[in-house]
Amino acid sequence: MKHATYDKYPEIRIKGFENQAWLGWKAIAQAIQARLKSGEKVVLTIDCYPGVRADELRAQLIAHLKPALAINADVARLSEQHLHDLLAQNLTDDRVFGVLSCHQLHEFFCPDKLAQAQREVNEASGIIVIYGPGASLIHQGDILVYADLARWEIQQRFRSGEMGNWGANNENEDILRRYKRAFFIEWRVFDRHKTPLLKRADFLLDTNTANAPAMVSGEALHHALQQATRQPFRVVPFFDPGVWGGQWMKDKFDLDPSKPNYAWCFDCVPEENSLLLRFGDVRIEIPSQDLVLLYPRPLLGEKVHARFGAEFPIRFDFLDTIGGQNLSFQVHPLTEYIQQHFGMHYTQDESYYLLEAEPGAEVYLGTKTGIDPQEMLDDLASARRGEKAFDDEKFVNRFPARKHDHFLIPAGTVHCSGAGAMVLEISATPYIFTFKLWDWGRLGLDGLPRPVHLEHGAKVIDWQRDTRWVTEHLVNHFEPIAEGDGWREERTGLHEREFIETRRHWFSKPVVHHTHGGVNVLNLVEGSEALVDSPANAFEPFVVHYAETFIIPAAVGEYRISPYGSGSGQTLATMKAWVRG
CATH class of the missing domain: 3.40.50.300 (P-loop containing nucleotide triphosphate hydrolases)
Known part of the structure; x- marks a missing residue:
């Protein structure tokens, strides 16, 4: 395709x-x-x-x-x-x-x-x-x-x-x-x-x-x-190389072939992305944050705005390790830690949805049952000092990663994507609050050692997230919700500690959605092309392509997604996220 x-x-x-x-x-x-x-x-x-x-x-x-x-x-x-x-x-x-x-x-x-x-x-x-x-x-x-x-x-x-x-x-x-x-x-x-x-x-x-x-x-x-605020829209994605970056996006998204790799694509991070407004022959680029700051209520919805203020709390981005390397082994801070140390309101709970995976791809998630936490921390400290490599096989779970798998990562869970994976990361938006525990001995693209924050990380690791707990709660918890003529809906997470709800819809015929008063963020994770329109003709029909993330403002209400163009005759799938009530 x-x-x-x-x-x-x-x-x-x-x-x-x-x-x-x-x-x-x-x-x-x-x-x-x-x-x-x-x-x-x-x-x-x-x-x-x-x-x-x-x-x-x-x-x-x-x-x-x-x-x-x-x-x-x-x-x-x-x-x-x-x-x-x-x-x-x-x-x-x-x-x-x-x-x-x-x-x-x-x-x-x-x-x-x-x-x-x-x-x-x-x-x-x-x-x-x-x-x-x-x-x-x-x-x-x-x-x-x-x-x-x-x-x-x-x-x-x-x-x-x-x-x-x-x-x-x-x-x-x-x-x-x-x-x-x-x-x-x-x-x-x-x-x-x-x-x-x-x-x-x-x-x-x-x-x-x-x-x-x-x-x-x-x-x-x-x-x-x-x-x-009354129609579907996309923000401007941006792409960045990284020490662990892969080749999948370069090929699939027609990116600059002279770049060594592309590690990240920030496909829906309104605090960082731009918004392009076209007035005839003139295109205006503004920070998409301007829309959040000026019109938060119709964009986010009353309940989301009341909870988060003029902040867009849902983030979709891509992590490409196909033809690349493992991400850094990391953990995100617990809510009280990020509040007390950095002044942020909420933390970076997240999940990995696999858009693509090579044979043998894995996700590192949680600690192995029965390990000694202090022994693992001592091993990480020795690795940071350059005395040895971290013994990840001894301490960390690895799970096979296949296309369309979904791994949930509430804050406090040690994790990383291994090589050979194209991850759609669905997360809360604090953005930079990743505590690297081990970076596989690499230097950054700037030739400097990549920062490791073991002191922070050691204080927030939840050691109860062991093999049994992670398997029972965080790996591929798909639950059928509803189905109709040519479509079915599945709940895919996130974990109860995370404020984001995610649903996957498979469809070969039109399927009707509703914002229910809160902003929706979606990505077309299967199929080449779909059409988003309004059953009441409230906005111009909007075409989305494979892997594109799009925002449905709360004020839109009812909307419909249908196979379209080259996607006609296919079975397509969207991943949808919103803030739980």
Whole structure:
């Protein structure tokens, strides 16, 4: 079966606002210029997500507007050392893990310098431009532009050495430490800051591609996001190589053959992925987190929003070890541990669903019955010191892994996927909270030892997850739920300790689903093509292809999935996840 139909750049097409989107600096400058009244005092505020290229903004937009006064908000920011001292407790000395920040952006600015900038604005006349992260702290703007940037693009700029963290000259610092500072501090603080700004912004500026910006009016943006909450949609997947990565995705998804491998695909992680909005000839890329922040209730549903706030709690991603190596042997923190040590609300419970598996593929899951926990920890410590290899055969269960198997992994369970597997990982979304216990003696792609967090891991391993318990509770617990003409539904998990429910539907004819007031996330795990439509014609029919993950917002209600196109005549299957009530 040919799977290169996988859409790597899914878009949401928006009708009726084509004249409210602009491409390129010239058109953007003209659109903004049209709002500036000649001869009158007008303050244009261009607030920015950290990482937006200020030099390009100055040269390509602000210079064209010929302002009487231009102020970069950075002039009022605290010094690098002051920021470091303020954030030391959140940054920690750890290379990977920090503590989630509850700071507000104004804490990162000097009150006297803000006041000085405000006086300059008050005393000036004509066109005044204030720009940069935190610009609206100086003036709310008679015209407000918000310049946004996707988190994946921020990470590429980190990796290239183009930029360090906001307020820090650390372009050459370890990439894991820069990512940590962004994840635990910058993105939290700036998401809090930008949410009320996006609600009233006159324009959103897409700055993801150098010298190729796009802009959309605030009205058009909100129309597009509201439309997204009433229809199926996909976020933009991104792919990344890794030391253990495989070759399956490279072939099936038509990826860059020059890359050594692809380890990960983040196919539905709204906190990290982008959303593409198409307005005629103009495509706007925004962080999909913007949709979560601005319209959480119709997207997530009342109960999910009440429980998680403006956070998308379900994550689908791919782990490819076909032609690759074992994942790191790891464990995720218990809920109380992640709350007390890192300030997160909930932990990373997860599961492995096997999209594909080579003969002999295995999943490592739980400890063997009767082992001595301290002996295993001592063995792991010896392995970390380089004295020996970890004796996994002595301490850890291995289960055969076959296509369409499902392994449940509540937090506290030691686990990893072995080589030769294509895993659809269905999990909660805390994202980076993996405590590596053993990494098979490997270096990372950067040539540095991969971090092992045995001290954290030793405190959260649930030693009751032994051979018998894991077999009885976590391996292939399929339960028939319902069936009809041309379809059947099976419960596949997750474990009772996990808040995500999963169901598999096999179908050769249309099958009707319902969100029941909560967001649904699905992946087409078997079959080449399917159609998602509304029995009430409430949204445009939506085509999905093999292995694509798609989101059904809570507000959609009833929807139907049918074999379609090249999938007609096949027996297809979806995996569906939602938050248990």
